[in-house]
Amino acid sequence: MPELSDQVADAVRRGAEELFARQHDDGAFGDSPPSSILGTAGAITALHAADPAGSASLISAGAAWLREAQLPDGGWGGVVGAGSEPVATSVALSALQITAAADSVSAVAAGRGRLADFGGVESVTDPAVQLLCKLFLMLAGFLQPGDLRRLPLEVVLLDKVRRQNISFRTAPFAAMALAQSVTDPATGLRRVTSRLARGKALRLLTDIYEHEGRTGNFSEDPWPAALVCLSLARAALAPELVAASAGYLRRSVRPDGSWDAVSNLDLTRSSFAATGLIAAGYAGDLRLQRTRELFHRCQQSEAFTVLDCPPGGWSFSGARGWPVTLESAEILSALAGLPGSERNESLSTGLDWLTGRQDSRGSWSLWVRDTKLANDGPCPGITSQGITALLDAGRPSSDAAVQTAASWLLTQQRPDGTFENLWYRDFTTGTAVALAALARAGYPGHPVAQRARQWLLDSQLADGGWGPGPQQADARAANIGPVEASVEETAWALHALIEAGVPVESEPVRRGITWLIEAQLPDGSWQPSRVCVYIRHHMNYPNGAIARGLALRALGLYAERSRETSSTTDPAEAAR
Structure with missing residues (x-):
């Protein structure tokens, strides 16, 4: 030897x-790299909100891929090959309910059962990620808007505070908080600060868009890009950014209809x-x-x-x-x-x-x-x-x-x-x-x-x-x-x-x-x-x-x- x-x-x-x-x-x-359940679910939900007709075939293929990727226990893992966990399960079942409800009844029911086995969305330990899961469940009709805590959009007015506390989550945070400010407007004195913060949040998203060369990829990752696209589309804000993000999602789809966790x-x-x-x-x-x-x-x-x-x-x-x-x-x-x-x-x-x-x-x-x-x-x-x-x-x-x-x-x-x-x-x-x-x-x-x-x-x-x-x-x-x-x-x-x-x-x-x-x-x-x-x-x-x-x-x-x-x-x- x-x-x-x-x-x-x-x-x-x-x-x-x-x-x-x-x-x-x-x-x-x-x-x-393996395909991402989270990236795929986020992408088809965003495209459904931003361009349902133009992206119909991608949405349908992505939903079919998600159904195929569902594990025998009813849940989904973060990427192909991983065991089921609550974040991917929450987002995947919601995406199927939103985009392909008629074809996904049994898949959604099994996913909800697996999520309940985890202890519900409360089993997600990261508060910000738990909020994301709740957002998708709310869009799917499984939670009420009042079940989501309000994101403090005003934090974007203080750059140092925003950087230290939001950091790399700035893009999805700003987009989601903007959507909340439109769909559930602030009342009282917060209306003034909210109006100021909306302008600053849009400028932050635009600064990212410009820095990246107007690609709309938001860190070349389908998941945050989908969150930005979905949130702005729901709020009917920044159509240029919505179109760019939807374009990035269409370009980054894999041949089998799925998306990566990070494209590059x-x-x-x-x-x-x-x-x-x-x-x-x-x-x-x-x-x-x-x-x-x-x-x-x-x-x-x-x-x-x-x-x-x-x-x-x-x-x-x-x-x-x-x-x-x-x-x-x-x-x-x-x-x-x-x-x-x-x-x-x-x-x-x-x-x-x-x-x-x-x-x-x-x-x-x-x-x-x-x-x-x-x-x-x-x-x-x-x-x-x-x-x-x-x-x-x-x-x-x-x-x-x-x-x-x-x-x-x-x-x-x-x-x-x-x-x-x-x-x-x-x-x-x-x-x-x-x-x-x-x-x-x-x-x-x-x-x-x-x-x-x-x-x-x-x-x-x-x-x-x-x-x-x-x-x-x-x-x-x-x-x-x-x-x-x-x-x-x-x-x-x-x-x-x-x-x-x-x-x-x-x-x-x-x-x-x-x-x-x-x-x-x-x-x-x-x-x-x-x-x-x-x-x-x-x-x-x-x-x-x-x-x-x-x-x-x-x-x-x-x-x-x-x-x-x-x-x-x-x-x-x-x-x-």
């Missing part, structure tokens, strides 16, 4: 070539693919030059005033998207690992952008600095990624931004030794990236890092891989099913443990590496799992490029440290 090092080399070679085969001519890496994740996929390939030894490969050029082209050249974000960062999609810390940090790590990084102006500008987006407390959030919206940040996972990007780019561990971030991170450990990660499944992902960042920032021996390291070691499964961790599995067994290892969590855990000083020849590392090798598919790829978060605690989705990139990163680091260990081994000791 080949030595483990030879198996790793073969896995890296096959994995890299399979990943490169997914690279497009423009340098972006592709994937095959080119920069997300390409950043993880690039960092994985670089770690695996492909930094000098000419094919990555196209990806570097993609990153250069897509660096934001204009401020995104809606979120008070200056130019210099990256979105998850293209050059006119919503700049975010997570993708920006990963892209910076990739640019730093490619040849000529010391002369890369995009890297330099991006590093300044990243440090400028750091929260006053030292952390990083996803969209808005010092946000108060829990789903935006501050996030241990994103903060760890910020630390890693700065260190990858050559900043010393003594750098002020690195140290203030590490100091904040040291205060965020949960009692069991884990860390949260807002945009990936808890808790292995957050614990792993935090441990790796702390180790590289000069804290490998700190008690916080030691507890995180021990938790990861204790959480390794019998087969050698890692899953979400026993606590998460216990809490959400009904949703995630059996406790199984995933490529992403195994790769993240291995990478962190090696960075934290666990010897590559140790049993936990060797077992984990063996699991990754055995999990590789015949074509050289790895099967992704639903570890990426779309709606926290309610909807996760897979990303194949992330799975492949993380696997290559872990295998590449193992190979590098194995070579270092071999080169420093005393020949006499080795002979014994």
Whole structure:
């Protein structure tokens, strides 16, 4: 049987070539994402409100697809392959009732029964998402308008308050609150502030529309685009925005009549693919030059005033998207690992952008600095990624931004030794990236890092891989099913443990590496799992490029440290 090092080399070679085969001519890496129940239900409901005649065939096909996607228990999951959950079930059954009631009687009845089994819409833990579910149920006639709490449209009058409390939800919030202000007008003194706020809300939506190049895609995501389109159509407001959003929804439909969760994740996929390939030894490969050029082209050249974000960062999609810390940090790590990084102006500008987006407390959030919206940040996972990007780019561990971030991170450990990660499944992902960042920032021996390291070691499964961790599995067994290892969590855990000083020849590392090798598919790829978060605690989705990139990163680091260990081994000791 080949030595483990030879198996790793073969896995890296096959994995890299399979990943490169997914690279497009423009340098972006592709994937095959599953269809989204939420995106599909939202899209057909919006088109039904905005353009029922012109979009009749799309609405009918989408409704038929939803009926086919309904699970045997009567519910729907967030994406194809996921178990049923209350958010997708609420929206899907409502969409069928609104758009195709005559053909969907049994499907709607089964969906309502499954929603009741969940404990009704009140089982949705996020208040804003629960309100969205109630909106759809109200439009379907299952709730009364008075059952919906009034959205405080006036919050848009105070930009800082709106950014910190609404953040990336600005577009759907503004559109839904506008619709409420028309269909259920304010009375008394609130009529004055409501009238002022309506003008400001429309300007915010227009600013987003202009920033995105008048596409109407509202972050290139069918779900928020549908919410904006639906709300404005119901209120008979902003016909230009309604038409643009409806056009985007028509353009982004899949051949089978469904819609994605997010239509364009080119920069997300390409950043993880690039960092994985670089770690695996492909930094000098000419094919990555196209990806570097993609990153250069897509660096934001204009401020995104809606979120008070200056130019210099990256979105998850293209050059006119919503700049975010997570993708920006990963892209910076990739640019730093490619040849000529010391002369890369995009890297330099991006590093300044990243440090400028750091929260006053030292952390990083996803969209808005010092946000108060829990789903935006501050996030241990994103903060760890910020630390890693700065260190990858050559900043010393003594750098002020690195140290203030590490100091904040040291205060965020949960009692069991884990860390949260807002945009990936808890808790292995957050614990792993935090441990790796702390180790590289000069804290490998700190008690916080030691507890995180021990938790990861204790959480390794019998087969050698890692899953979400026993606590998460216990809490959400009904949703995630059996406790199984995933490529992403195994790769993240291995990478962190090696960075934290666990010897590559140790049993936990060797077992984990063996699991990754055995999990590789015949074509050289790895099967992704639903570890990426779309709606926290309610909807996760897979990303194949992330799975492949993380696997290559872990295998590449193992190979590098194995070579270092071999080169420093005393020949006499080795002979014994």
